[in-house]
Structure formats: C-alpha cells, structure tokens
Amino acid sequence: MNQIAVVLDRLKQKISHGSTFIQRSYNSIGHATFHLPKPVRSETLDAFEAEFKQPLPSEYQTFLELHDGAKLFMLGDEGLVLYPLEEVIEKTIEAKEDGLIDEDYDHYWIIGEVNEGYLLIHTNHAKTEDTPYMYWKYHEGSTEDTDAIGQNFGTFLERSIIAQGDMYWEFNIFDVREDDYYVEDETEHEQAGVPIASEERVRIEIEYPIYRRGGFIVSFYTYENGKAQLRSESNGFDNFKQIHRYLVGTLDEPGYYYSEIVVFQKEAPLWESEDASGEQIARRVEHPQTQIMQYDGYQAFVNDLPRPLPGWEKA
Incomplete structure (x- = not known):
C-alpha cells in the first residue's frame, strides 16, 4: 500500500471510531464532517493532460486515483476542500480568464480551498518530484502574490490531516515579541452538544x-x-x-x-x-x-x- 493510501486509511479508521470532534485556530471547534468520493475516471485524467499539456504530479494523481477530491474536517463551510479533477480544470480555466491567475504568473492549477484561500500547484515546480510545488493564496488578488507551503502533495496531505484541516505552514509565523495571540470568544461553527454520530x-x-x-x-x-x-x-x-x-x-x-x-x-x-x-x-x-x-x-x-x-x- 502506498503512503497516501496509508494516510487516508488511518483517517478513515479515526472517523470510523467516532473521532470527529476537532479544535482549530481561533477557537474554531465542533464535530467535523468528511467526504471522500469515488476514484477519478481515467478519461478525466486524459482530459486534464490534453488541456494543460502536462501530466499531474505523481503524488497528487495517486490521491485522485483513490478519491476524486475530498472535503475533510469541515465545520460548516470551512475546512480542507480538494476539488474533483473536472472542477480543477474548470476553475483553472476560469481563473485565467478572470485574471485570478495573472498572465505573468500563470504557472498554477487551482486544486482546492482552505481558510479563505485557494490551494495551488506550481506547474513548473511540479515537473520534477524533488521540488516543492504546493502554494496558497487568498481568494482576493491574483497569483502575483502567493505563499509557498514548501511541500509536495503527499506531505501536504499528511500534515493537513495531523493539523485537522488547519493551515499548518503558518503555525510558526506567530512571534511573542511582536504579536498578541488571541482566541475569539464565540465562533459561528461552535457545535456544543452535538453527538459524535447519528449512531455509535x-x-x-x-x-x-x-x-x-x-x-x-x-x-x-x-x-x-x-x-x-x-x-x-x-x-x-x-x-x-x-x-x-x-x-x-x-x-x-x-x-x-x-x-x-x-x-x-x-x-x-x-x-x-x-x-x-x-x-x-x-x-x-x-x-x-x-x-x-x-x-x-x-x-x-x-x-x-x-x-x-x-x-x-x-x-
């Protein structure tokens, strides 16, 4: 079994045992929901390569061959969202037409969302397996301004699961000498008293x-x-x-x-x-x-x- 399959299998075991109550940054807390759909169709993989004239990174394709996208650690509408490959094609084409992917910085595919921003794959970096290609940007603006996550897809997925769908690459940004850390008193996603599952x-x-x-x-x-x-x-x-x-x-x-x-x-x-x-x-x-x-x-x-x-x- 490959590493991505192992990581997802462990997540499914965790869900199966009812471990769905999570806590994320800024006191976001509640019982998360998960959705892991069926594998991607081979014709969709062919359509992607025909559209962008480039194969997918191997780790990302391995994930899609297990599940065509995912919604993980969802509290309401927030969590880690990985688009189905057909949606990756559509959103990337639309982003180029709308200027979200800047014409001078058009080396990106949009593969998902997390915390008010898009998850991106840097297409030039993705041509080699040993170059980190995962990036993130806010919904606003264009790809002229992106943040490097610093990993390839497999490591990104595993660490995102460990971080319960949070933006783990930002954890070390806080500096006690410069920043005042805070947590919100209430959040719209708090779900007090919700049972772990409809049936245990x-x-x-x-x-x-x-x-x-x-x-x-x-x-x-x-x-x-x-x-x-x-x-x-x-x-x-x-x-x-x-x-x-x-x-x-x-x-x-x-x-x-x-x-x-x-x-x-x-x-x-x-x-x-x-x-x-x-x-x-x-x-x-x-x-x-x-x-x-x-x-x-x-x-x-x-x-x-x-x-x-x-x-x-x-x-």
Missing part, C-alpha cells in the same frame, strides 16, 4: 432460511438508552454476496460513524426438504448454529466481512 453502535442479525431456496432476513438494531431498537429489516437475499453488498453500502451512509458493529447469525430451528414423492417435509435441527462477530468500526468490518455458517459457505 449497531447490531446486525442475519436470520437463515428454513429451506435452502429461501431468502435470508437481515435486521438492523440501534441503541437508545442502552436498549436495542429495531431500525430496519430487509429480506429476499439469496446469497451472502448480496448480504455483503447490502451491509457495506448501508453502513457506509454519510453521517454514520459506528464505534461498534456486532453481527449475530442464527440458523433456523427447522429444516424443510422434499421426500421421494416431492412432498415437503420438515424436521427439527438438533443444534442450530449461531455466530457472533464484533468489530471496532466500519473499516474493521470491511476488512473482515462476516463469514457464512459452516455448511452455508456457497450461500
């Missing part, structure tokens, strides 16, 4: 069919005051592949960060089959099988999906 715990029950051609039933239970409450129930699953797809998609709904996922499987106490004449017969299962698997969050669940009970492996 979930119990999933998989009920096996009485006969092999029957369908599985999957039930979701969430907890209120420590008691399990039925949230939803679905049936008609013919095999475990369908169940896995359903569970992965349901648990990955935006806004839900589970700290504990318990999967309980139970075999039916009766077993129906056909006799020689084709008549349905039923017999009691002496020892119905059960299985309990517990996971510390969504990523742990995805890494080790629940296995079917013995004898049902092909189901």
